[in-house]
Amino acid sequence: GAGVSQSPRYKVTKRGQDVALRCDPISGHVSLYWYRQALGQGPEFLTYFNYEAQQDKSGLPNDRFSAERPEGSISTLTIQRTEQRDSAMYRCASSLGRRLAGGTDTQYFGPGTRLTVL
Amino acid sequence: GDSVTQMEGPVTLSEEAFLTINCTYTATGYPSLFWYVQYPGEGLQLLLKATKADDKGSNKGFEATYRKETTSFHLEKGSVQVSDSAVYFCALSVNTGNQFYFGTGTSLTVIP
Numbered sequence: 001g002a003g004v005s006q007s008p009r010y011k012v013t014k015r016g017q018d019v020a021l022r023c024d025p026i027s028g029h030v031s032l033y034w035y036r037q038a039l040g041q042g043p044e045f046l047t048y049f050n051y052e053a054q055q056d057k058s059g060l061p062n063d064r065f066s067a068e069r070p071e072g073s074i075s076t077l078t079i080q081r082t083e084q085r086d087s088a089m090y091r092c093a094s095s096l097g098r099r100l101a102g103g104t105d106t107q108y109f110g111p112g113t114r115l116t117v118l
Numbered sequence: 119g120d121s122v123t124q125m126e127g128p129v130t131l132s133e134e135a136f137l138t139i140n141c142t143y144t145a146t147g148y149p150s151l152f153w154y155v156q157y158p159g160e161g162l163q164l165l166l167k168a169t170k171a172d173d174k175g176s177n178k179g180f181e182a183t184y185r186k187e188t189t190s191f192h193l194e195k196g197s198v199q200v201s202d203s204a205v206y207f208c209a210l211s212v213n214t215g216n217q218f219y220f221g222t223g224t225s226l227t228v229i230p
Contacts, residue, residue: 004161031216033216033218035218040222040223041222041223042122042124042207042209042220042221042222042223043162043207043218043220044220045217045218045219048216048217055216056216056217059217091161091162093162093218105211105216106152106164106167107164107211107218108164109154109161109162109163110161111160111161112161
């Protein structure tokens with residue numbers, strides 16, 4: 001079946017604008033994760049959901065960042081009043097969820113959205 | 119806290135050479151360990167994983183053994199190919215949470 005999809009793949013915006021990044025997980029996956037990856041670094045956790053509930057948002061860097069998953073499927077990561085330091089690759093991943101996985105819950109990643117803030 | 123330390127790159131090898139990429143970890147619980155690969159222009163793909171001590175993960179000729187005594191999960195391949203050129207990320211997941219902790223990635227280039 002289809003993997004995790006993200007849109008847009010590339011986003012260029014001006015400082016101060018709001019952006020919304022979309023993630024469409026693998027069908028049937030309970031858990032959804034957002035990561036941010038700076039150039040030359042590994043992905044850094046931002047937040048995750050089980051179904052529509054946001055379970056952990058400890059990685060969100062400040063209150064300009066928010067995420068939602070209102071129907072337990074597609075998720076949107078919103079960055080308000082963007083700053084140049086927000087420029088990065090934003091990656092989404094989904095997984096079956098621990099209960100369904102019956103053990104190690106492997107995350108499957110989308111292609112990412114590269115955000116550039118001018 | 120939980121973290122992964124990964125061998126820095128870039129690594130350049132000739133085709134058919136032996137590959138080792140070192141990865142060590144620190145974890146408060148009982149982690150599962152992963153190697154992800156990112157080919158040029160693509161997203162992260164799971165390469166292999168191991169869920170408990172002494173487990174060996176393997177895929178596409180790559181292997182890694184979960185060594186609790188040395189807190190390591192080194193990636194190896196006996197004979198690399200040009201198509202193995204990619205960035206490799208070591209990662210861990212601790213049972214108590216759902217976060218993955220990634221290393222900084224090691225870029226591998228294999229030349230013919």
